[in-house]
Amino acid sequence: MEENSKYKELLNREGIKSTRHRNAILKLLEESEFPQTAEQLYITLREKTASIDLSTVYRTLDTFASKSLVLKSNRVDDGKALYELNHNEHKHHLLCVGCHKLISIEDCPIGELKQTLKNKIDFDITGHKLEIYGYCHDCKKYKLPPSDHDNL
Amino acid sequence: MEENSKYKELLNREGIKSTRHRNAILKLLEESEFPQTAEQLYITLREKTASIDLSTVYRTLDTFASKSLVLKSNRVDDGKALYELNHNEHKHHLLCVGCHKLISIEDCPIGELKQTLKNKIDFDITGHKLEIYGYCHDCKKYKLPPSDHDNL
DNA sequence: TCACCAAATGCAACTGCCTTGCATTTGCAT
DNA sequence: ATGCAAATGCAAGGCAGTTGCATTTGGTGA
The missing domain is CATH 1.10.10.10 (Winged helix-like DNA-binding domain superfamily/Winged helix DNA-binding domain)
Incomplete structure (x- = not known):
């Protein structure tokens, strides 16, 4: 094979x-x-x-x-x-707090921050980790009132 | 007391x-x-x-x-x-991989992503967590070659 | 192709983080 | 003060992940 x-x-x-x-x-x-x-x-x-x-x-x-x-x-x-x-490849994940599905995305918002931080406080970013929580299309209809996840 | x-x-x-x-x-x-x-x-x-x-x-x-x-x-x-x-309060941390100092920042790049993801894949963000690695001002001079942290 | 050896695997016991059941104690309303 | 629900201590348990060791296997060199 x-x-x-x-x-x-x-x-x-x-x-x-x-x-x-x-x-x-x-x-x-x-x-x-x-x-x-x-x-x-x-x-x-x-x-x-x-x-x-x-x-x-x-x-x-x-x-x-x-x-x-x-x-x-x-x-x-x-x-x-x-x-x-x-x-x-650089990617992040969306975690649906309804069904726990994990969705990969290529969008990354770190770009401008990188320059901002370099100018503001002289910090050189070499890596980062971003986790995003929320409700996917299917779970929106069952959406619960705001919970713990909102503080993350 | x-x-x-x-x-x-x-x-x-x-x-x-x-x-x-x-x-x-x-x-x-x-x-x-x-x-x-x-x-x-x-x-x-x-x-x-x-x-x-x-x-x-x-x-x-x-x-x-x-x-x-x-x-x-x-x-x-x-x-x-x-x-x-x-x-x-909404804040994130910069972790210096040189001296392990933790620096708080108020900058948050999640704003535009929120709308982008809503339009693109119908995902409603309710929360997120961002960890940033890099070198602070003091550690830049001792900066090592890229390590594992770069994949995070 | 064979034999060899280091690396990989199976198995079982074990560790560490965290949770739970239950008897006792404590905070607080009355 | 007293009674009761909530909080706590203690010990046992649960579960993800690790480790020690004997056996098996993949790859290399003869």
């Missing part, structure tokens, strides 16, 4: 072995629309491919993160770790 | 009892320059005031958070919960 050779090449480039599990996890992440928890990935892997241990999933994801192949973050509401493929 | 009566009033306004522990935690949060973990608060409380149980600290902080008296967030690197007093 030529898909696996693609992963193999990618992994070799990072100086780590290409294994059945690693290829499967890369493939799964590639197919995932949203960042996934380790457990979500674990369950899916057990369903569709061979047996795998949860610790292997964690170890693999950590290895990938250390090589910058995947990006690790923490879910806002429960602090669980989320993993997604690193496409090396 | 009249400081406690200030806390008592605050707590009564939220419809919850004023207790020794609650007053102490409010006071401690008021004195804290940065968001604290539950354990940091716990340790400090044990040192300077009477005995308190860790579960009480957690329960108190959760209660305060549910009343919006404190803001709860998750530390970026290890996902631990952080608690800080809610001053109801």
